Amino acid sequence: MVKVRCKLVSWDEVVEWCRQLSLKIKESGWSPDTIVAIARGGYVPARLLCDFLDIHELLSVQVLHWGKAAEITAKAHVKYPLKVNLSGKKVLLVDDIADTGDSIIVAKEHLESECKPSEIKVATMQWISPVCKIKPDYYVDEVKEWIWYQYPWTRLEDTTQFITKMLDEEGKKKKEWTLEEIVEKFKEWYGIDVGKSYYELALEILVGEGKLKKRTRDREVVYEL
Numbered sequence: 001m002v003k004v005r006c007k008l009v010s011w012d013e014v015v016e017w018c019r020q021l022s023l024k025i026k027e028s029g030w031s032p033d034t035i036v037a038i039a040r041g042g043y044v045p046a047r048l049l050c051d052f053l054d055i056h057e058l059l060s061v062q063v064l065h066w067g068k069a070a071e072i073t074a075k076a077h078v079k080y081p082l083k084v085n086l087s088g089k090k091v092l093l094v095d096d097i098a099d100t101g102d103s104i105i106v107a108k109e110h111l112e113s114e115c116k117p118s119e120i121k122v123a124t125m126q127w128i129s130p131v132c133k134i135k136p137d138y139y140v141d142e143v144k145e146w147i148w149y150q151y152p153w154t155r156l157e158d159t160t161q162f163i164t165k166m167l168d169e170e171g172k173k174k175k176e177w178t179l180e181e182i183v184e185k186f187k188e189w190y191g192i193d194v195g196k197s198y199y200e201l202a203l204e205i206l207v208g209e210g211k212l213k214k215r216t217r218d219r220e221v222v223y224e225l
């Protein structure tokens with residue numbers, strides 16, 4: 001029944017995972033001077049780790065996976081180089097999840113060549129071990145079966161993309177949808193419920209982009225493909 005396995009992640013879970021991550025780092029006896037967040041997914045975990053580990057230096061590097069016109073480029077890449085001297089510094093590189101590992105590999109190579117820190121260690125909340133090309137030095141959960149972690153900072157973006165994908169498929173059979181029907185089908189496809197305001201915001205985006213038309217049928221609002 002579920003087409004994409006998802007886990008709906010709460011803010012409280014994120015805080016708890018980052019607290020656990022900070023304990024693992026402390027227990028290892030290694031202590032970083034600087035945290036580098038991989039944008040955009042690593043921002044919130046990196047900031048929480050700064051708090052739990054009392055680290056005041058926080059930088060970031062963005063790794064992109066998309067080329068022009070949403071074409072997947074062969075390689076993940078850093079668009080804006082980070083031109084800072086980190087010689088003599090121990091760096092903790094942070095992302096939310098290590099999935100393929102490509103972002104982490106690219107960010108790490110970039111830091112090594114551009115910033116020359118004395119050491120880099122990697123921390124993520126989740127590590128998808130069967131598909132990941134690297135193993136983070138610190139992680140909270142080893143995920144043995146691939147699943148989409150629906151983190152709170154991508155809730156609207158994910159909901160919009162998920163609805164698009166679902167209606168692309170389901171729209172072959174049915175052209176008009178009420179909000180309630182979309183929510184029910186979403187729960188069926190993804191096995192999670194992101195809450196009414198996210199469905200509404202996502203639908204407004206899709207209407208604004210011209211991907212759906214909003215109209216009234218028998219005094220009821222319907223979305224038309």
Ligand code: ADE
Pocket residue numbers: 097099100147148149150151
């Ligand atoms: N980003 C890359 N892989 C992901 C996954 N499995 N869940 C959530 N965000 C991701």
